[in-house]
Amino acid sequence: MKIALLGYGKMGKTIEKIATERGHTIVLKVDKDDSNYDLSQADVAIDFSIPTAAVTNISNCFEAGVPVVSGTTGWLDHYKEMISLCKEKKGAFIYASNYSLGVNLFFELNKRLAKMMNPVEGYSIAMEEIHHTQKLDAPSGTAITLAEGIIDNTNKTGWQLDQGDQNTIPIVAKRIEQVPGTHTVTYSSEVDDIEITHTAHNRHGFALGAVVAAEWLKDKTGVFGMKDVLGL
Ligand SMILES: NC(=O)C1=CN([C@@H]2O[C@H](COP(=O)(O)OP(=O)(O)OC[C@H]3O[C@@H](n4cnc5c(N)ncnc54)[C@H](OP(=O)(O)O)[C@@H]3O)[C@@H](O)[C@H]2O)C=CC1
Numbered sequence: 468m469k470i471a472l473l474g475y476g477k478m479g480k481t482i483e484k485i486a487t488e489r490g491h492t493i494v495l496k497v498d499k500d501d502s503n504y505d506l507s508q509a510d511v512a513i514d515f516s517i518p519t520a521a522v523t524n525i526s527n528c529f530e531a532g533v534p535v536v537s538g539t540t541g542w543l544d545h546y547k548e549m550i551s552l553c554k555e556k557k558g559a560f561i562y563a564s565n566y567s568l569g570v571n572l573f574f575e576l577n578k579r580l581a582k583m584m585n586p587v588e589g590y591s592i593a594m595e596e597i598h599h600t601q602k603l604d605a606p607s608g609t610a611i612t613l614a615e616g617i618i619d620n621t622n623k624t625g626w627q628l629d630q631g632d633q634n635t636i637p638i639v640a641k642r643i644e645q646v647p648g649t650h651t652v653t654y655s656s657e658v659d660d661i662e663i664t665h666t667a668h669n670r671h672g673f674a675l676g677a678v679v680a681a682e683w684l685k686d687k688t689g690v691f692g693m694k695d696v697l698g699l
């Protein structure tokens with residue numbers, strides 16, 4: 468498979484290594500604010516860039532008829548726009564806030580726990596995410612997906628950064644040098660805490676999941692998520 472890498476930072480470089488090991492070829496690397504790149508050699512594009520570049524990168528792929536896997540976070544205000552464009556251009560698109568198998572299992576566990584906790588009285592919900600200090604967005608995309616999983620299964624109506632109230636889930640975002648990504652959901656009562664945590668040890672799981680998603684998407688048309696790729 469011939470892959471275009473839109474974004475060649477920490478993730479782009481890890482994806483290059485894994486894709487090459489799996490027998491794929493990188494035909495394009497884009498690493499700056501230059502949207503005049505040529506996607507014509509690519510079977511599929513993988514976008515791990517920056518929040519302000521993702522919409523242009525994804526749109527360029529639809530215009531060029533190239534399936535696109537996006538992992539960039541912090542641009543989701545434009546998600547519906549991208550879905551409409553994908554449908555209009557009969558494109559192929561996957562967005563996931565987190566491509567690792569472990570986190571996608573954790574997403575399912577989180578929803579199940581929320582459903583169990585919903586009728587139980589006396590517990591408050593809180594979330595924490597920890598990432599490296601270069602991260603541009605907060606809270607993380609993964610934390611937002613986790614919050615949405617809780618909102619869909621409880622009477623919570625939203626989330627708030629660093630604060631919460633009876634109706635919303637507080638998400639604390641911490642930035643600590645070198646941390647690849649740690650997410651915790653805690654239910655606290657006066658007598659105990661119930662806590663689930665996913666800790667990424669490195670970026671390998673994210674990158675492998677993105678390459679597997681690209682292999683899966685290559686010959687498809689439509690809008691998909693990691694649940695489709697992993698059959699969860
Ligand atoms: N969904 C998932 O599983 C995961 C998602 N992510 C997300 O992926 C994104 C990238 O993460 P990461 O690799 O760690 O970040 P990096 O900052 O290491 O890499 C981003 C790269 O994109 C480059 N860039 C800037 N402008 C453009 C542009 N217009 N087009 C293409 N590339 C551009 C940057 O260049 P320069 O430095 O010169 O600006 C930089 O090299 C983030 O949004 C992060 O949250 C990260 C890990 C997992």
Ligand SMILES: O=C(O)C1=N[C@H](C(=O)O)C[C@H](O)C1
Nearest residue numbers: 540564565602607608609648
């Ligand atoms: O920026 C990162 O590094 C990560 N970003 C994603 C997110 O915002 O959830 C996924 C992972 O946690 C690493």
